Amino acid sequence: MADQFYTCLMFEGDAEDALEFYLSVFEDSSVITSQRFRQTEPMAGALKLAQLRLGEHRIILTNTPNEHDFTFTPSASIFVSCRSGRELNAYAEKLAKGGRYIMPAATYAFSRRYAWVEDRFGVSWQLNLP
Structure with missing residues (x-):
């Protein structure tokens, strides 16, 4: 089980930018693990995979050198339960920039x-004050 x-x-090449962005938006966040493409691989030196902790939630960010006919969609989103209206507004403002x-x-x-909110990478976030 x-x-x-x-x-x-x-992501198609900008996973590291997304990782840095999410770390800057969410105070209770950290990188758990990360791995870079080897020098012999496409995208040499770029972030290949990272595990990110946002609060108690874990997110894996991957980079692919391949172009795809698909991207993120709002029908799948990350749902964040906020502690205050001020926190919600701050997250929304930062995530919506770009x-x-x-x-x-x-x-x-x-x-x-x-x-x-849909962030500049196309990832959808639902922010709620219960």
């Missing part, structure tokens, strides 16, 4: 404060 579950995000708001930070019938 599986005992660990991760979100896996595949990206976009799908739903702006506001009060909705289902939440006292909520925002849905």
Whole structure:
């Protein structure tokens, strides 16, 4: 039986930029492991794979030298339960920079404060104040 579950995000060359960005947005975050492409591989020296901790959630970021006909979609998102409206607003503002708001930070019938943001890498984040 599986005992660990991760979100896996595949990037086409900008996984290291995404990793640094997420570390800057979320204070309670760290790199658990990372691996770089060998000098004999495509993308030599670039980040190949990293395991990132955001709070208690683990995310794997991978880089691929291959171009794909697909990318991220808002139908799959990372859901963040925030401790305060101020925290939610700060995350939303940072994540939306260079990206976009799908739903702006506001009060909705289902939440006292909520925002849905797509970051500059195309990753979708749902931020909620329970």
